[in-house]
Amino acid sequence: MRISFCCTGTKAQPWLDGLHAAFPGAEVEVWSAGKPPADYAVVWTPPQQFIDEQTQLKGIFNIGAGVDALMTLRLPSGIPVVRLDDAGMSVQMTEYVCHAVIRHFREFDGYESDAAQGKWTYRKPRMRQDFPVGVMGLGILGERVSRALAQFEFPVQGWSRSARTIPGVQCFSGEAGFNDFLATSRILVCLLPLTPDTENIMRHDTLARLQPGGYVINVARGHHLVDNDLMALIDSGHLAGATLDVFRTEPLPAEHPFWTHPNITVTPHTSARTLREESIAQIAGKIRALQRGEPVAGVVNHLRGY
Ligand code: NAP
Ligand code: GLV
Secondary structure: OOOOOOOOOOHHHHHHHHHHHHHOOOOEEEOOOHHHHHOEEEEOOOOOHHHHOOOOEEEEEOOOOOOOOOHHOOOOOOEEOOOOOOHHHHHHHHHHHHHHHHHHHHHHHHHHHHHHHOOOOOOOOOOOHOEEEEOOOHHHHHHHHHHHHHHHHOOEEEEEEEOOOEEEEEEEEHHHHHHHHHHEEEEEEEEOOOOOOOOOOOOOHHHHHOOOEEEEOOOHHHHHEEEHHHHHHHHOOOOOEEOOOOOOOOOEEEEEEEHOOOOEEEOOOOOOOOOHHHHHHHHHHHHHHHHHHOOOOOOOOOOOOO
């Protein structure tokens, strides 16, 4: 068996070592143009040439949850494209989103700046019922995040393509449910995959439907959000601010106004990192399942784009 590794921006050797340990008899190597075709590909944003050279693939494993970059390529038909299926990401994402929601709700930024000036200042307690949280995307990450927010007793709404039932979460679905979902949300969390249907979903007219004092947490992809529309709505006072982990261009360019906006918190695409050991174990398990002719979880549906 031959496994080819083609992951942009990823230190290869520890992955090669881990994959080799899982499959001691296999050839495991970093792809470069002209190498023999592989049976399995482990990828992150590979070039089209990599895919074009693979004539005998049995599976493509993406070392992230989002497959938007892969979906822009011409992929061979009939070969499973498999995304990471949690692999330690959902707990990280839950920490990140709960932190951002609670930091905003409890006004920790304000207390921090008071403390920096030596001020012992009380603020009036805010009521949870005034801060309903809407989670767009109720998949592996969004479901866990919404359950955790409900545990903190925030009113939680979720929105997905197909109808879902999650205890403690008011679920909306499809285009028909979108406006009501937005209108009942004050804090909006984006955990959608990036597809033609979801690109620019957070723009002026949709964000304007959030309750006054709204707050945006984007942890999915930068192209879900129209940057200038967000800033205009913050500057007009309709939105209170945003915590953003993902951007249209990454790294976020030095001159981008998000860096210096007082109401926007920026982190460097770090809300849920790929954990190497968990991911290798998951991919190895799925390669073995495919070899036995068994189905695996996390296979991308090309028509839906996720
Ligand atoms: P997932 O399991 O595929 O879940 C996607 C959810 O979005 C599903 O509930 C799906 O609805 C819903 N959805 C998709 N298209 C929709 C549409 N047009 N309208 C309404 N709902 C729609 O994905 P996941 O594992 O939770 O990950 C979500 C995204 O998070 C990834 O695609 C990736 O972009 C991002 N991510 C970011 C980081 C980071 O570090 N910032 C890390 C990991 C992932 P159904 O339930 O009906 O299918
Ligand atoms: C990270 O952004 C991922 O999609 O896993």
